[in-house]
Amino acid sequence: MDFDLPDEHRMIRDTVREFAEAEIEPIAWDIEEEHRFPAKVFAELADLDMMGVPVSEEYGGLGGDQLMYALVAEELGRVSGSIGLSYAAHVSLASKPIELFGTDEQKERWLRPLAEGEYLGAWALTEPDSGSDASDMDTTAEKEGDEYVLNGTKQFITNASVAGSVLVKAVTDPDAGYGGISTFIVDPDADDGFEVTTEWDKMGLNASPTCEIRFDDCRVPEDRLLGEEGDGWEQTKKTLDGGRISIAALSTGLAQGAYDAAKGYAVEREQFGQPISEFDAIRNKLVSMHRKTERARLLTHKAATRYDNGESVTKESALAKLDASEAAREVAEDAVQTLGGYGYTTDFAPQRFFRDAKLMEIGEGTSEIQHLVIGRELGL
Numbered sequence: 001m002d003f004d005l006p007d008e009h010r011m012i013r014d015t016v017r018e019f020a021e022a023e024i025e026p027i028a029w030d031i032e033e034e035h036r037f038p039a040k041v042f043a044e045l046a047d048l049d050m051m052g053v054p055v056s057e058e059y060g061g062l063g064g065d066q067l068m069y070a071l072v073a074e075e076l077g078r079v080s081g082s083i084g085l086s087y088a089a090h091v092s093l094a095s096k097p098i099e100l101f102g103t104d105e106q107k108e109r110w111l112r113p114l115a116e117g118e119y120l121g122a123w124a125l126t127e128p129d130s131g132s133d134a135s136d137m138d139t140t141a142e143k144e145g146d147e148y149v150l151n152g153t154k155q156f157i158t159n160a161s162v163a164g165s166v167l168v169k170a171v172t173d174p175d176a177g178y179g180g181i182s183t184f185i186v187d188p189d190a191d192d193g194f195e196v197t198t199e200w201d202k203m204g205l206n207a208s209p210t211c212e213i214r215f216d217d218c219r220v221p222e223d224r225l226l227g228e229e230g231d232g233w234e235q236t237k238k239t240l241d242g243g244r245i246s247i248a249a250l251s252t253g254l255a256q257g258a259y260d261a262a263k264g265y266a267v268e269r270e271q272f273g274q275p276i277s278e279f280d281a282i283r284n285k286l287v288s289m290h291r292k293t294e295r296a297r298l299l300t301h302k303a304a305t306r307y308d309n310g311e312s313v314t315k316e317s318a319l320a321k322l323d324a325s326e327a328a329r330e331v332a333e334d335a336v337q338t339l340g341g342y343g344y345t346t347d348f349a350p351q352r353f354f355r356d357a358k359l360m361e362i363g364e365g366t367s368e369i370q371h372l373v374i375g376r377e378l379g380l
Helices: 007-033 039-047 066-077 081-101 104-115 232-268 280-308 314-344 350-360 367-377
Strands: 120-124 140-144 147-158 163-171 181-186 194-199 210-221
Touching: 007 039, 007 066, 007 081, 007 350, 039 081, 066 081, 066 232, 066 280, 081 104, 081 120, 081 147, 081 163, 081 181, 081 232, 081 350, 104 163, 120 147, 147 163, 147 181, 163 232, 181 210, 181 232, 232 280, 232 314, 232 350, 280 314, 314 350, 314 367
Parallel strands: 120 163
Antiparallel strands: 140 147, 140 163, 147 210, 163 181, 194 210
């Protein structure tokens, strides 16, 4: 594995870093406090050709790879977990499955506007009564003529209230278990029977909408079936292999942002006649924070590189996601501690990173599920 980034990857990373520092960091707290989705930021990311980084140029993407995409997600997470989360859900969950499993017609109709940033996408798997056991779903899709009729409720769906398309998992054969789950493309604006019923107030990440959505006899044409009937669960597993890399990258960004804030404070803050960074207790804490962040980044880049090489990454992506998400929470908590009383105030960023980081251990498979996945891959 080459630890030096290719020139093109460094250029993309630096471009996004400059944009994030200039355009996102100044508003990061305001959009969070106001629970305001920053549509303008995503329009500007589209202008930079960043909304479809790992999507082929043929369908409006940048034609980059998973590593390049991970670098973008990290840089966004370094300044705003909310923007990073909505971005990752749009790319990994809402866009890539169409590229991987869709027909040419579906890619032209549904993937191109996502990759070009015309609108954001969403992905609907979780339900009120099925979280970690995502296969135990109640949402159904019954075939009637040349349409499917969807009924059910999905929970904790990122971007649902701002999405131009939603990929929905539904049961088409109740007797087939995992093989009875299928994926459908739903148009929230055009398809009757689609409704956003709740937009949640959360512990953090409040500039990224998290929604409950309901399907009440929602009719979609049969050409909105992604792949074949019964392909939904295998598609989900492949999607999450890539999605967990993006959450690992986002987590690494959160850790880096928290570390940067703590280090910047520690070298400026003086107590007992010297910067607090010169005291062993603080220096050792900062070194530990840096170590955890670097370790998370290495695991993320390893998983992304293997993904780009066409290798199986089920274990690597789960390991990266598990380690990076825990690192993000631990580093953010240490950042709050480093700032002391100031760290507990909303005038300083560490408390925001701390609240945002917790979701990384829950979304796209809890830490407990990652242990399960890794254990199985190890033959345990």
